[in-house]
Amino acid sequence: xxxxxxxxxxxxxxxxxxxxxxxxxxxxxxxxxxxxxxxxxxxxxxxxxxxxxxxxxxxxxxxxxxxxxxxxxxxxxxxxxxxxxxxxxxxxxxxxxxxxxxxxxxxxxxxxxxxxxxxxxxxxxxxxxxxxxxxxxxxxxxxxxxxxxxxxxxxxxxxxxxxxxxxxxxxxxxxxxxxxxxxxxxxxxxxxxxxxxxxxxxxxxxxxxxxxxxxxxxxxxxxxxxxxxxxxxxxxxxxxxxxxxxxxxxxxxxxxxxxxxxxxxxxxxxxxxxxxxxxxxxxxxxx
Amino acid sequence: xxxxxxxxxxxxxxxxxxxxxxxxxxxxxxxxxxxxxxxxxxxxxxxxxxxxxxxxxxxxxxxxxxxxxxxxxxxxxxxxxxxxxxxxxxxxxxxxxxxxxxxxxxxxxxxxxxxxxxxxxxxxxxxxxxxxxxxxxxxxxxxxxxxxxxxxxxxxxxxxxxxxxxxxxxxxxxxxxxxxxxxxxxxxxxxxxxxxxxxxxxxxxxxxxxxxxxxxxxxxxxxxxxxxxxxxxxxxxxxxxxxxxxxxxxxxxxxxxxxxxxxxxxxxxxxxxxxxxxxxxxxxxxxxxxxxxxxxxxxxxxxxxxxxxxxxxxxxxxxxxxxxxxxxxxxxxxxxxxxxxxxxxxxxxxxxxxxxxxxxxxxxxxxxxxxxxxxxxxxxxxxxxxxxxxxxxxxxxxxxxxxxxxxxxxxxxxxxxxxxxxxxxxxxxxxxxxxxxxxxxxxxxxxxxxxxxxxxxxxxxxxxxxxxxxxxxxxxxxxxxxxxxxxxxxxxxxxxxxxxxxxxxxxxxxxxxxxxxxxxxxxxxxxxxxxxxxxxxxxxxxxxxxxxxxxxxxxxxxxxxxxxxxxx
Numbered sequence: 001x002x003x004x005x006x007x008x009x010x011x012x013x014x015x016x017x018x019x020x021x022x023x024x025x026x027x028x029x030x031x032x033x034x035x036x037x038x039x040x041x042x043x044x045x046x047x048x049x050x051x052x053x054x055x056x057x058x059x060x061x062x063x064x065x066x067x068x069x070x071x072x073x074x075x076x077x078x079x080x081x082x083x084x085x086x087x088x089x090x091x092x093x094x095x096x097x098x099x100x101x102x103x104x105x106x107x108x109x110x111x112x113x114x115x116x117x118x119x120x121x122x123x124x125x126x127x128x129x130x131x132x133x134x135x136x137x138x139x140x141x142x143x144x145x146x147x148x149x150x151x152x153x154x155x156x157x158x159x160x161x162x163x164x165x166x167x168x169x170x171x172x173x174x175x176x177x178x179x180x181x182x183x184x185x186x187x188x189x190x191x192x193x194x195x196x197x198x199x200x201x202x203x204x205x206x207x208x209x210x211x212x213x214x215x216x217x218x219x220x221x222x223x224x225x226x227x228x229x230x231x232x233x234x235x236x237x238x239x240x241x242x243x244x245x246x247x248x249x250x251x252x253x254x255x256x257x258x259x260x261x262x263x264x265x266x267x268x269x270x271x272x273x274x275x276x277x278x279x280x281x282x283x284x285x286x287x
Numbered sequence: 288x289x290x291x292x293x294x295x296x297x298x299x300x301x302x303x304x305x306x307x308x309x310x311x312x313x314x315x316x317x318x319x320x321x322x323x324x325x326x327x328x329x330x331x332x333x334x335x336x337x338x339x340x341x342x343x344x345x346x347x348x349x350x351x352x353x354x355x356x357x358x359x360x361x362x363x364x365x366x367x368x369x370x371x372x373x374x375x376x377x378x379x380x381x382x383x384x385x386x387x388x389x390x391x392x393x394x395x396x397x398x399x400x401x402x403x404x405x406x407x408x409x410x411x412x413x414x415x416x417x418x419x420x421x422x423x424x425x426x427x428x429x430x431x432x433x434x435x436x437x438x439x440x441x442x443x444x445x446x447x448x449x450x451x452x453x454x455x456x457x458x459x460x461x462x463x464x465x466x467x468x469x470x471x472x473x474x475x476x477x478x479x480x481x482x483x484x485x486x487x488x489x490x491x492x493x494x495x496x497x498x499x500x501x502x503x504x505x506x507x508x509x510x511x512x513x514x515x516x517x518x519x520x521x522x523x524x525x526x527x528x529x530x531x532x533x534x535x536x537x538x539x540x541x542x543x544x545x546x547x548x549x550x551x552x553x554x555x556x557x558x559x560x561x562x563x564x565x566x567x568x569x570x571x572x573x574x575x576x577x578x579x580x581x582x583x584x585x586x587x588x589x590x591x592x593x594x595x596x597x598x599x600x601x602x603x604x605x606x607x608x609x610x611x612x613x614x615x616x617x618x619x620x621x622x623x624x625x626x627x628x629x630x631x632x633x634x635x636x637x638x639x640x641x642x643x644x645x646x647x648x649x650x651x652x653x654x655x656x657x658x659x660x661x662x663x664x665x666x667x668x669x670x671x672x673x674x675x676x677x678x679x680x681x682x683x684x685x686x687x688x689x690x691x692x693x694x695x696x697x698x699x700x701x702x703x704x705x706x707x708x709x710x711x712x713x714x715x716x717x718x719x720x721x722x723x724x725x726x727x728x729x730x731x732x733x734x735x736x737x738x739x740x741x742x743x744x745x746x747x748x749x750x751x752x753x754x755x756x757x758x759x760x761x762x763x764x765x766x767x768x769x770x771x772x773x774x775x776x777x778x779x780x781x782x783x784x785x786x787x788x789x790x791x792x793x794x795x796x797x798x799x800x801x802x803x804x805x806x807x808x809x810x811x812x813x814x815x816x817x818x819x820x821x822x823x824x825x826x827x828x829x830x831x832x833x834x835x836x837x838x839x840x841x842x843x844x845x846x847x848x849x850x851x852x853x854x855x
Contacts, residue, residue: 007716009716009717036700037703038697038698038699038700038701038702038703039698041697043539046708051717054705054707054716054717057703058703059697059698059703059704059705060703060704060705060706060707060715060716061539061542061706062706062707062708062709062717063535063538063539063565063569063708064535064561064562064565064708067531067532067535067562067565069532070527070531070532070533070535070536070539071535071536071538071539071542072539073525073536073539074497074499074525074535074536074537074538074539074540074543074547075539075540075542075543075697077497077523077525077536077540078496078497078523078539078540078543078544078545079543079544079696079697079698081698082543082697082698099528099529099531099532100528100532102528103528103532257523257525258518259518259521259522259523259524260523264543264544264698265496265497265521265523265540265543265544265545266496266543266544266545266667266696266698267544268496268520268521269521269663270491270492270493270494270520270521270663272660272662273660274519274520275491275492275520275660276660277519278488278491278492278516278519278520279478279488279492279655279658279660282478282479282480282484282488282658283476283477283478283655284313284316284317284476284477284478284479284652285476286317286434286435286438286474
């Protein structure tokens with residue numbers, strides 16, 4: 001483990017929680033980017049997953065439940081020299097923040113989004129999440145989940161996301177590698193990380209995932225959107241992990257947005273002359 | 288008192304009501320006079336009954352009037368709705384079909400607007416023909432009319448518009464009574480601004496570099512102003528997917544060091560309130576322009592109200608200091624938007640600019656001297672000015688005497704900036720320690736105490752022996768000021784009290800004023816007397832009563848003066 005990004009903040013996760021290997025992967029990935037801690041911002045919402053940034057010694061914006069993406073987008077618009085990474089849970093990104101997930105994929109800002117997808121709300125004690133399997137019995141849906149699961153990868157591919165990957169929390173090296181590539185991707189990059197919840201999800205366990213997942217073969221053509229969409233729907237029999245879809249032909253939002261760039265907004269001045277010019281436009285004269 | 292002419296242009300959306308109204312405003316200024324214009328429009332894209340009312344005087348005009356002296360009705364179908372607000376001695380200029388509804392009313396003057404427009408080149412010029420009629424009624428010299436048209440149109444279009452206006456003016460000769468003629472006056476350059484534009488300009492002049500919102504009437508005009516005027520000064524504008532995103536984006540940008548603002552109306556503000564509380568917790572400066580309209584729910588989307596005062600003061604869960612300002616004119620909209628940007632950053636608190644549809648859509652002329660380029664004082668600490676603790680760490684929430692912690696931004700070499708919506712320690716990391724909790728609550732509230740020291744006092748106008756106090760906030764300023772003059776003229780000395788700041792409340796100043804006068808009435812565009820309740824809560828003093836108006840329309844001076852008389 002790389003010690004560069006360690007903090008001394010007390011950890012609040014259950015022993016054996018899938019967040020631990022994800023934290024290790026995040027630290028490894030950030031170390032491999034070669035960025036200094038002041039150049040990186042970790043943004044999260046609320047939940048056990050969203051506490052991850054406190055354990056990484058970088059800039060941290062731990063905002064409201066579901067609202068990591070709007071804050072992350074604005075940080076990029078204000079200062080595109082910062083590396084912005086969102087790391088939060090499935091309820092946070094796909095449930096409470098679903099609208100922001102949709103519209104930020106449309107915008108395509110240069111943000112890497114790591115979703116700790118354990119198919120359950122852990123911190124609120126075991127309610128189903130948007131990705132829970134139908135029939136799964138949680139503490140609120142006692143007769144089982146009726147709604148169909150939200151398909152994050154299929155939705156992302158359909159919306160035009162240029163980097164769509166799935167990983168398994170237990171495989172730290174594999175996850176870290178996808179994270180490094182997601183951060184390097186110019187645009188919105190999604191890594192959905194299958195993560196066991198050792199306390200509340202007795203179905204999707206480390207053992208279950210071990211049996212279900214398979215790594216995409218090296219010759220997988222990640223530029224094939226239709227093939228990637230098909231793979232994103234695989235769940236019942238086997239679950240593919242790896243980079244399902246990757247295209248970088250869409251310019252990122254910051255490049256297209258007029259006014260975004262150097263200098264960052266915090267360094268921009270408001271010269272009195274420019275203000276006077278602006279006011280003069282509203283001055284009614286007869287010439 | 289001099290001349291006081293109230294002109295109303297009415298018609299459906301898409302008939303050029305707004306174009307002619309705006310043109311008449313500029314014509315008034317070109318003729319050396321002053322104006323105050325208000326808009327009344329229905330919630331639709333085409334059709335409906337809209338009006339643009341321009342009141343012209345020789346002195347700066349503070350408020351609108353209900354009864355119109357000259358009405359230019361661009362659609363005769365509307366006459367039955369138009370006539371009740373025509374002054375007894377007023378006139379209505381209208382292209383009346385044979386046997387039309389207005390025939391029986393002696394105030395209606397049938398004018399062949401469309402026929403003359405066709406003669407000038409196109410039937411769509413009917414509104415400009417009408418403008419020519421009104422210009423002649425006001426005694427505007429033909430050369431002034433031509434000159435102002437020359438500022439707005441070019442080439443062939445200019446010729447057609449000049450022809451249309453001249454035909455209208457020529458037709459009006461000997462057909463329109465001469466009592467509305469403006470005296471000759473010298474021209475002076477004047478600022479011409481709508482309330483929303485002035486507010487957006489003030490924010491840009493105040494260093495706003497990030498603006499975001501989701502369109503909602505009547506706040507959209509502020510967003511339009513920010514997106515048009517901001518970019519030349521380095522502002523980045525973005526339309527959010529919803530108001531929740533907008534407010535969280537503003538806070539994200541603020542965390543990254545940008546002065547940031549959002550603009551919305553009540554329903555949108557309701558969606559922003561969780562993040563308003565976030566701004567309180569993260570101590571990120573942010574400015575919210577809240578343009579009120581009547582509620583509850585969708586209410587009357589294009590009309591005015593002051594129903595969200597209590598909401599703005601209490602919005603957001605938990606306890607945190609905030610600044611709430613309420614401009615009462617275009618000059619104050621400009622100045623207070625700048626002030627909001629400065630104070631919000633100085634004390635790291637959210638600031639709400641409370642405006643409403645009436646002020647948002649009010650257009651008036653202003654003295655250029657009232658729109659100065661004011662200083663922008665950034666408070667971000669950089670480089671060697673960033674304080675560090677014994678371990679070399681920067682503490683975003685370092686405890687200080689006034690509660691305001693030095694604010695560094697992410698990207699500063701050698702440090703990290705950590706913020707958390709959970710209760711946090713000085714380093715920004717979450718904590719469940721009750722002792723730290725108490726310290727952080729006290730630190731945040733100390734900022735409120737410091738903010739109180741800079742409270743803007745109410746503006747007072749009237750004699751020390753006044754019989755009655757008329758207390759208002761925000762957009763009622765002009766109507767109250769003029770109602771006071773009317774009352775004084777009628778032998779009732781009254782004193783106007785205009786509150787520009789509602790939180791922190793100017794407790795001592797308002798208490799002292801209330802103690803000096805026997806009778807005090809609040810004047811507010813709501814049903815329940817929210818300002819009266821606020822005064823009671825903050826000062827422990829009861830006002831005598833409230834004049835409330837909640838029909839969706841603004842107060843006018845004569846109506847208000849009449850209502851005050853009835854209460855005494």
